Amino acid sequence: MSQLTGEKIALQLQTPGRCRMHYQILVKGEVIGEVELDHIAWRSGEAELKIHIFDPAKRRRGFGSDAVTTLLEHAFGTMNLRRVYLRVHATNTAAVRCYEKAGFKKEGKLKRSFGGERKEEVLLMAVSRQHFSKEKPARAV
Numbered sequence: 001m002s003q004l005t006g007e008k009i010a011l012q013l014q015t016p017g018r019c020r021m022h023y024q025i026l027v028k029g030e031v032i033g034e035v036e037l038d039h040i041a042w043r044s045g046e047a048e049l050k051i052h053i054f055d056p057a058k059r060r061r062g063f064g065s066d067a068v069t070t071l072l073e074h075a076f077g078t079m080n081l082r083r084v085y086l087r088v089h090a091t092n093t094a095a096v097r098c099y100e101k102a103g104f105k106k107e108g109k110l111k112r113s114f115g116g117e118r119k120e121e122v123l124l125m126a127v128s129r130q131h132f133s134k135e136k137p138a139r140a141v
């Protein structure tokens with residue numbers, strides 16, 4: 001499907017590939033960001049989600065949550081994936097909240113050290129088809 005429709009946004013497929021589906025996020029015809037499923041593993045039914053809303057002025061209006069939910073509906077309902085996961089910096093509270101709203105749960109923590117004092121924590125988050133369907137009865141597959 002080349003176009004997916006959410007409540008506030010539409011997703012336009014840019015790069016259809018066996019291992020990667022990359023969409024532009026549109027609001028009233030304007031491209032405001034991108035969202036994708038990468039590393040699609042058909043055998044295990046898993047993929048990694050990434051999202052970016054370009055202009056900070058377009059954030060905090062519900063577009064990110066809508067884009068993530070719309071893509072998850074497609075991932076579980078049409079592509080028949082089993083689990084979608086992602087990595088996010090622990091300090092990125094906006095993204096963590098956005099993902100939690102869409103049903104993602106924290107599964108683990110990776111610690112990266114750059115030598116000296118500099119360290120960063122990356123959270124691994126995931127949502128299963130079963131969990132998504134249960135949590136999102138109104139719009140889920």
Ligand SMILES: CC(C)(COP(=O)(O)OP(=O)(O)OC[C@H]1O[C@@H](n2cnc3c(N)ncnc32)[C@H](O)[C@@H]1OP(=O)(O)O)[C@@H](O)C(=O)NCCC(=O)NCCS
Binds near residue numbers: 087
């Ligand atoms: C992460 C991102 C996609 C979220 O999109 P968004 O459109 O701003 O998110 P939403 O408006 O749907 O908000 C989702 C939730 O996060 C909360 N939120 C958003 N920005 C926030 C912030 N800066 N601080 C705290 N909470 C925030 C919202 O309040 C909302 O929760 P609520 O409904 O309980 O109030 C967007 O901020 C972004 O593109 N950031 C830069 C790129 C990035 O960090 N990508 C993720 C990499 S893993």
